[in-house]
Amino acid sequence: MDVAGMRVNYNERTNLFLEENLEIKEPFYLFDKWFKIVKNDPRTVEANAMCLATATKTGLPSARFVLLKGYSKEGFTFFTHYTSRKGKELEENPNAALTFYWEHYSRSVRIEGTVEKLPFSDADNYFSKRPYQSQIGALCSRQSEPISGREVLSCNERELKSKYKEEVPRPSLWGGYMVKPHTIEFWQGQTDRIHDRIRFRRPKENEPDGILTHEAEEGWVYERLCP
Protein backbone atom coordinates (compact mmCIF):
# COMPACT_ATOMS: atom_id res chain seq x y z
CA MET A 1 0.00 0.00 0.00
CA ASP A 2 1.36 3.41 -1.00
CA VAL A 3 0.72 5.39 2.17
CA ALA A 4 3.19 8.11 1.17
CA GLY A 5 1.21 8.67 -2.02
CA MET A 6 -2.12 9.16 -0.24
CA ARG A 7 -3.35 12.69 -0.83
CA VAL A 8 -6.74 14.36 -1.30
CA ASN A 9 -7.61 17.65 -2.90
CA TYR A 10 -8.74 20.18 -0.33
CA ASN A 11 -11.43 22.77 -0.59
CA GLU A 12 -12.62 22.38 -4.16
CA ARG A 13 -15.85 24.19 -3.42
CA THR A 14 -15.01 26.93 -0.96
CA ASN A 15 -13.11 30.13 -1.44
CA LEU A 16 -9.91 31.51 -0.06
CA PHE A 17 -10.10 32.32 3.61
CA LEU A 18 -9.24 36.00 3.61
CA GLU A 19 -9.11 38.58 6.37
CA GLU A 20 -11.38 40.95 4.45
CA ASN A 21 -14.12 38.32 4.38
CA LEU A 22 -14.26 38.10 8.17
CA GLU A 23 -17.35 40.18 8.89
CA ILE A 24 -16.55 40.09 12.62
CA LYS A 25 -12.95 39.64 13.67
CA GLU A 26 -13.57 37.66 16.82
CA PRO A 27 -12.68 33.98 17.21
CA PHE A 28 -15.79 32.71 19.03
CA TYR A 29 -17.98 34.26 16.38
CA LEU A 30 -15.96 32.56 13.67
CA PHE A 31 -15.88 29.22 15.53
CA ASP A 32 -19.65 29.34 15.91
CA LYS A 33 -20.06 30.07 12.22
CA TRP A 34 -17.79 27.23 11.09
CA PHE A 35 -19.19 24.79 13.67
CA LYS A 36 -22.80 25.38 12.61
CA ILE A 37 -21.96 24.90 8.93
CA VAL A 38 -20.23 21.59 9.65
CA LYS A 39 -22.84 20.36 12.13
CA ASN A 40 -25.71 21.06 9.73
CA ASP A 41 -24.06 19.12 6.92
CA PRO A 42 -25.59 15.63 6.72
CA ARG A 43 -22.21 14.18 5.73
CA THR A 44 -20.75 15.13 9.10
CA VAL A 45 -20.62 12.30 11.61
CA GLU A 46 -19.37 14.02 14.79
CA ALA A 47 -18.68 17.73 14.35
CA ASN A 48 -17.98 17.95 18.07
CA ALA A 49 -15.22 15.33 18.17
CA MET A 50 -11.99 17.06 19.12
CA CYS A 51 -8.51 15.92 19.97
CA LEU A 52 -7.55 17.00 23.48
CA ALA A 53 -3.86 17.27 24.26
CA THR A 54 -2.61 17.45 27.82
CA ALA A 55 0.83 17.10 29.37
CA THR A 56 2.43 16.09 32.64
CA LYS A 57 4.08 18.74 34.75
CA THR A 58 7.40 17.87 33.11
CA GLY A 59 5.85 18.39 29.68
CA LEU A 60 5.33 14.80 28.47
CA PRO A 61 2.33 15.06 26.13
CA SER A 62 -0.65 12.78 25.53
CA ALA A 63 -3.67 13.22 23.27
CA ARG A 64 -7.08 11.63 22.81
CA PHE A 65 -10.49 12.48 21.37
CA VAL A 66 -13.31 13.83 23.51
CA LEU A 67 -16.65 15.39 22.63
CA LEU A 68 -17.26 19.10 22.87
CA LYS A 69 -20.34 19.59 25.02
CA GLY A 70 -20.73 23.35 24.91
CA TYR A 71 -19.05 26.59 24.00
CA SER A 72 -19.48 30.25 24.76
CA LYS A 73 -17.23 33.29 24.89
CA GLU A 74 -15.88 31.87 28.15
CA GLY A 75 -14.55 28.65 26.66
CA PHE A 76 -15.06 25.12 25.40
CA THR A 77 -16.39 22.33 27.64
CA PHE A 78 -16.12 18.56 27.79
CA PHE A 79 -16.86 15.86 30.38
CA THR A 80 -14.71 13.04 31.61
CA HIS A 81 -13.39 11.18 34.64
CA TYR A 82 -11.24 13.43 36.80
CA THR A 83 -9.21 10.36 37.84
CA SER A 84 -8.37 9.39 34.23
CA ARG A 85 -4.94 9.94 32.72
CA LYS A 86 -6.07 13.25 31.19
CA GLY A 87 -7.65 14.24 34.52
CA LYS A 88 -4.41 13.55 36.39
CA GLU A 89 -2.38 15.45 33.84
CA LEU A 90 -4.74 18.42 33.95
CA GLU A 91 -4.51 18.38 37.74
CA GLU A 92 -0.74 18.86 37.64
CA ASN A 93 -0.63 20.96 34.47
CA PRO A 94 -3.73 22.98 33.50
CA ASN A 95 -2.49 23.74 29.98
CA ALA A 96 -4.49 22.02 27.25
CA ALA A 97 -4.99 22.10 23.51
CA LEU A 98 -8.01 21.10 21.42
CA THR A 99 -7.99 20.35 17.70
CA PHE A 100 -10.96 19.87 15.39
CA TYR A 101 -10.68 18.54 11.85
CA TRP A 102 -13.70 18.79 9.57
CA GLU A 103 -12.74 16.88 6.47
CA HIS A 104 -15.67 17.81 4.22
CA TYR A 105 -14.69 21.46 4.56
CA SER A 106 -10.91 20.99 4.73
CA ARG A 107 -11.00 22.99 7.91
CA SER A 108 -9.29 22.67 11.23
CA VAL A 109 -9.52 24.74 14.40
CA ARG A 110 -6.79 24.69 17.03
CA ILE A 111 -7.49 25.98 20.52
CA GLU A 112 -4.93 26.48 23.29
CA GLY A 113 -5.60 27.57 26.83
CA THR A 114 -5.92 26.57 30.43
CA VAL A 115 -8.62 24.41 31.97
CA GLU A 116 -10.91 25.00 34.87
CA LYS A 117 -13.21 22.40 36.39
CA LEU A 118 -16.91 23.07 35.97
CA PRO A 119 -19.10 23.02 39.08
CA PHE A 120 -20.49 19.55 39.95
CA SER A 121 -23.98 20.96 39.44
CA ASP A 122 -23.14 21.20 35.69
CA ALA A 123 -21.94 17.58 35.73
CA ASP A 124 -25.16 16.47 37.47
CA ASN A 125 -27.23 18.35 34.95
CA TYR A 126 -25.44 16.86 31.92
CA PHE A 127 -25.10 13.36 33.42
CA SER A 128 -28.84 13.19 34.09
CA LYS A 129 -29.52 13.88 30.40
CA ARG A 130 -27.22 11.13 29.11
CA PRO A 131 -28.81 7.88 27.91
CA TYR A 132 -29.09 5.12 30.57
CA GLN A 133 -26.40 2.96 28.92
CA SER A 134 -23.93 5.89 28.81
CA GLN A 135 -24.56 6.54 32.48
CA ILE A 136 -23.93 2.86 33.32
CA GLY A 137 -20.85 2.94 31.08
CA ALA A 138 -19.39 5.86 33.01
CA LEU A 139 -20.16 4.26 36.37
CA CYS A 140 -18.72 0.84 35.53
CA SER A 141 -15.39 2.15 34.29
CA ARG A 142 -12.37 3.27 36.27
CA GLN A 143 -11.20 5.15 33.22
CA SER A 144 -7.55 4.66 32.20
CA GLU A 145 -6.91 1.88 34.80
CA PRO A 146 -5.61 -1.53 33.62
CA ILE A 147 -7.98 -4.51 34.10
CA SER A 148 -7.65 -8.26 33.49
CA GLY A 149 -10.24 -8.45 30.68
CA ARG A 150 -13.54 -7.22 29.29
CA GLU A 151 -15.46 -9.54 31.63
CA VAL A 152 -14.57 -7.20 34.53
CA LEU A 153 -16.57 -4.45 32.83
CA SER A 154 -19.45 -6.78 31.89
CA CYS A 155 -19.63 -7.94 35.48
CA ASN A 156 -19.66 -4.36 36.77
CA GLU A 157 -22.30 -3.51 34.19
CA ARG A 158 -24.60 -6.39 35.25
CA GLU A 159 -24.28 -5.49 38.92
CA LEU A 160 -24.91 -1.82 38.32
CA LYS A 161 -27.92 -2.48 36.08
CA SER A 162 -29.54 -4.63 38.74
CA LYS A 163 -28.78 -2.01 41.41
CA TYR A 164 -29.85 1.05 39.42
CA LYS A 165 -32.88 0.24 37.31
CA GLU A 166 -33.71 3.80 36.34
CA GLU A 167 -31.75 6.51 38.06
CA VAL A 168 -28.00 6.10 37.83
CA PRO A 169 -25.89 8.25 40.16
CA ARG A 170 -23.10 10.29 38.63
CA PRO A 171 -19.67 8.86 39.49
CA SER A 172 -18.40 11.16 42.22
CA LEU A 173 -15.25 12.16 40.30
CA TRP A 174 -16.80 12.49 36.85
CA GLY A 175 -17.28 16.05 35.70
CA GLY A 176 -16.62 18.81 33.25
CA TYR A 177 -13.73 21.00 32.25
CA MET A 178 -13.74 24.29 30.43
CA VAL A 179 -10.78 25.17 28.23
CA LYS A 180 -10.37 28.93 28.45
CA PRO A 181 -8.48 29.84 25.32
CA HIS A 182 -5.70 32.32 24.85
CA THR A 183 -5.21 31.23 21.22
CA ILE A 184 -7.62 30.03 18.53
CA GLU A 185 -6.35 29.27 15.04
CA PHE A 186 -8.47 28.69 11.94
CA TRP A 187 -6.99 26.61 9.13
CA GLN A 188 -8.52 26.36 5.70
CA GLY A 189 -6.93 23.78 3.43
CA GLN A 190 -6.53 24.70 -0.23
CA THR A 191 -6.08 22.42 -3.22
CA ASP A 192 -2.94 24.27 -4.29
CA ARG A 193 -1.53 23.39 -0.86
CA ILE A 194 -1.05 27.08 -0.08
CA HIS A 195 -3.35 26.79 2.90
CA ASP A 196 -4.84 29.68 4.88
CA ARG A 197 -4.10 30.10 8.57
CA ILE A 198 -5.42 32.91 10.72
CA ARG A 199 -4.55 32.85 14.39
CA PHE A 200 -6.33 34.89 17.02
CA ARG A 201 -4.59 35.29 20.35
CA ARG A 202 -4.63 37.35 23.49
CA PRO A 203 -1.77 39.85 23.30
CA LYS A 204 0.99 39.63 25.87
CA GLU A 205 1.19 42.37 28.48
CA ASN A 206 2.96 45.46 27.08
CA GLU A 207 3.42 43.74 23.73
CA PRO A 208 4.81 46.24 21.23
CA ASP A 209 2.74 46.90 18.11
CA GLY A 210 3.87 44.68 15.26
CA ILE A 211 3.11 45.34 11.62
CA LEU A 212 2.01 41.72 11.11
CA THR A 213 -0.25 41.69 14.16
CA HIS A 214 -3.68 43.26 13.82
CA GLU A 215 -6.24 44.32 16.34
CA ALA A 216 -9.43 42.27 16.47
CA GLU A 217 -12.64 42.60 18.48
CA GLU A 218 -12.92 42.15 22.24
CA GLY A 219 -9.24 42.35 23.10
CA TRP A 220 -8.01 39.76 20.61
CA VAL A 221 -5.29 40.27 18.02
CA TYR A 222 -4.84 38.22 14.87
CA GLU A 223 -2.08 37.22 12.49
CA ARG A 224 -1.82 35.28 9.26
CA LEU A 225 0.60 32.39 9.55
CA CYS A 226 2.52 30.58 6.87
CA PRO A 227 1.00 27.21 6.13
Ligand SMILES: Cc1cc2nc3c(=O)[nH]c(=O)nc-3n(C[C@H](O)[C@H](O)[C@H](O)COP(=O)(O)O)c2cc1C
Ligand atom coordinates in the same frame (compact mmCIF):
# COMPACT_ATOMS: atom_id res chain seq x y z
C1 LIG B 1 -14.91 10.40 19.02
C2 LIG B 1 -14.55 10.09 20.45
C3 LIG B 1 -15.17 10.81 21.46
C4 LIG B 1 -14.85 10.58 22.80
N1 LIG B 1 -15.42 11.36 23.76
C5 LIG B 1 -15.02 11.22 25.05
C6 LIG B 1 -15.49 12.13 26.04
O1 LIG B 1 -16.26 13.07 25.77
N2 LIG B 1 -15.05 11.96 27.31
C7 LIG B 1 -14.18 10.96 27.65
O2 LIG B 1 -13.83 10.86 28.82
N3 LIG B 1 -13.69 10.11 26.73
C8 LIG B 1 -14.09 10.21 25.44
N4 LIG B 1 -13.59 9.36 24.47
C9 LIG B 1 -12.58 8.34 24.88
C10 LIG B 1 -11.21 9.00 24.96
O3 LIG B 1 -10.67 9.18 23.66
C11 LIG B 1 -10.21 8.20 25.83
O4 LIG B 1 -10.13 6.86 25.41
C12 LIG B 1 -10.60 8.21 27.31
O5 LIG B 1 -11.15 9.46 27.70
C13 LIG B 1 -9.41 7.89 28.18
O6 LIG B 1 -8.38 8.83 27.93
P1 LIG B 1 -7.15 9.04 28.94
O7 LIG B 1 -6.72 7.66 29.42
O8 LIG B 1 -6.09 9.71 28.15
O9 LIG B 1 -7.66 9.87 30.09
C14 LIG B 1 -13.91 9.56 23.13
C15 LIG B 1 -13.29 8.82 22.10
C16 LIG B 1 -13.62 9.10 20.79
C17 LIG B 1 -12.90 8.33 19.69
